[in-house]
Structures are given as structure tokens and as C-alpha cells.
Amino acid sequence: MRLKFAQIAIVLLLATGCGFASQVVDRIIATVNGKPVLQSELEDEIRFEALQEARPLTAVTAAERNAAFQRLIERQLLLQQMQDLYMPTAAEIAHREEDIRVLYASAKSNAAWKSVLASYGFTQKELDDLISSQLQTLRFVEMRLRPTVRVQRSEIVAYYNDKLVPQVKRMGAEPDPLSAVADKIEELLTQQKIDKMFSTWMQNLRSQSEIHIMDPELKGAAKDTEAPFGAGGNEAPSH
Secondary structure, three states: OOOOOOHHHHHHOOOOOOHHHHHOOOOEEEEEOOEEEEHHHHHHHHHHHHHHHOOOHHHOOHHHHHHHHHHHHHHHHHHOOOOOOOOOOHHHHHHHHHHHHOOOOOOOOHHHHHHHHHHOOOOHHHHHHHHHHHHHHHHHHHHHHHHHOOOOHHHHHHHHHHHHHHHHHHOOOOOOOHHHHHHHHHHHHHHHHHHHHHHHHHHHHHHOOEEEEOOHHHHHHOOOEEOOOOOOOOOOOOO
């Protein structure tokens, strides 16, 4: 997942405090249930997102910076829900790195790739740590939400008839039979439902948490709440 559910959104909230941390005058910009969110984490989040999209850092807008801050808040909320950490294998980390590296035509050699990483402020080790954190959290969300999702046969048929067939015909082609694409449609619908459940889950966690924003420039990026922590359960919504 650039990946799947909340596909883009989830992937981008998973960066850890690496990268230019040593070059940032660090400070606490927010707390989530008493746990600090650091300026260096925000800078790393922004750089990691740009790296994954092959975008220059100079193209990051104020709105995107605020969105990155919101993802950091959500990442901290997720970390507070995690008990057992899944540790990605070296092969899984390498596969995800290759998904990013393929976006850079100039990075055919390891030296060239190292230069690309340096331009975004990362060493190889720091990138590996970021990817590991990303995969850990994605796996946690997947394991928490996917078992609750059910896609009915009628939903698959409706998607095929109402969306896929018209779209393919508009392109001047003939659609594959339903039997050939049913599994792909089911997975697509599953991911869409996970997206919605994840959004609801995050809203619930936010409403149950104490989130304090210290940086006045980020006040508008996330609501500063003082809801009593632990009021109600922190369970993922059931389907």
C-alpha cells in the first residue's frame, strides 16, 4: 500500500522520528494522551511522503504540511493501541524500498540511490527504519479491521454491472466476464470498507483522547481536545 486501505492516507502517517532529526532544533509541537509529538517527526513525515511520491521538497505546501501533522497525531493514536509489534522481514522492507526506488530513473546504481536519499535527508538505515514502521502499522490496521469486513455477492454483481462494465465500454473495449474479475472486485470493495472503518476508528480515538497542540501555526490542523481519555472503549468499529 502505496498501498491499499486509506491507501494513501494510511501509508503516509507511518513515518518514525528519523531523517534530519539531528539537524532540527527539536521541540514538542503537540501531545497525544501525554505522549509528545516532535518537530523532527513532522519534518521526517514530510520528507518521507515527498520521497514516496518523487516530489521535490520545495513543492510541499502549507496545507500538505498541516495534513502531515494530522497523520502524526493519528500515528500516535495507533501506536497507543498496538501491543504486539509485527517485525517486517528484510525482504519485505527491500520490496517496499524497490517500489519507491523505481520512481527515480536516475537511481539505477546504489550510489545514485544513496544520492537521492541524501537529497531528502535520509541515510539507508533511516529509510529502512521508516519503511519498517510503515509496514508494522499497516499490518496492525489490516489485522484489526479486515476480519470484520464482509462483502456480499450482490455488492460484487452491482459493482460489475453499474461501474466496471460501463467504464470499460466507454473505453471502447469489451469487459471480462464477471467470473474473471469477481475476486478483484471483492478486494476493491473490501479496501473501500476498510477505508471507511479506519476513518471512523480514528474519529472515535480522537474524541476519546487528550490532544494538545503547542505550535500556534498548527492549531488549525487538528482540533485541540480535552475529552477524558478512556471514556468509552478504544475498540475498532464492528461491521
